[in-house]
Amino acid sequence: QVQLVESGGGLVQPGGSLRLSCAASGTIFSLDIMGWYRQAPGKQRELVATLTSGGNTNYADSVKGRFTISRGNAKNTVSLQMNSLKPEDTAVYYCNAVRITTTPESRNEYDYWGQGTQVTVSS
Numbered sequence: 674q675v676q677l678v679e680s681g682g683g684l685v686q687p688g689g690s691l692r693l694s695c696a697a698s699g700t701i702f703s704l705d706i707m708g709w710y711r712q713a714p715g716k717q718r719e720l721v722a723t724l725t726s727g728g729n730t731n732y733a734d735s736v737k738g739r740f741t742i743s744r745g746n747a748k749n750t751v752s753l754q755m756n757s758l759k760p761e762d763t764a765v766y767y768c769n770a771v772r773i774t775t776t777p778e779s780r781n782e783y784d785y786w787g788q789g790t791q792v793t794v795s796s
Contacts, residue, residue: 675699675785677768681752682790689794690756695768695787697749704785706771707751709742711764711792721766722753735761758794765789 681693697704708723708731722742723731730742741754751768768787773780 675704675770675772675783677770677785677787679766679768679787679790682766682792684793684795685758686796687758687760687794689758690754691758691792693753693755693766693768693790693792694745695751695770696745696747697770697785700749700772702772704749704770705773706769707744707749708769709751709753709766710769711762711766712789713761713764716764718767723769724751755792758792760794762792763794764792766792 675697676699677695677697679695681691685691703726705726706723709721710718711721712718721733721736722740724742739757743752745752767789770785772783
């Protein structure tokens with residue numbers, strides 16, 4: 674079973690930076706998409722950034738220019754560099770990974786989630 678472990682959350686002042694990391698274990702396969710989602714109190718979980726195995730990135734409009742997603746040197750690892758943090762970035766951040774398998778008859782997606790790490794931006 675694939676497990677995702679996040680690290681790097683914490684408390685930071687507005688304008689500060691944090692770096693989140695996520696490492697996947699329990700699989701010998703490369704994960705096709707890795708990314709980050711977040712959920713603030715009383716709100717739905719939302720996409721922050723994703724990165725495909727081909728290097729394509731996708732960012733939420735609210736974080737473009739401030740956050741950068743990247744693959745780590747180790748297989749199946751991903752990081753999120755968060756700069757110029759704002760109070761509205763406060764949320765639990767979840768690592769997500771997707772493995773896609775295809776056959777002539779079907780396409781299957783396997784979706785994995787980490788436990789989440791709290792990011793609080795406050796003075």
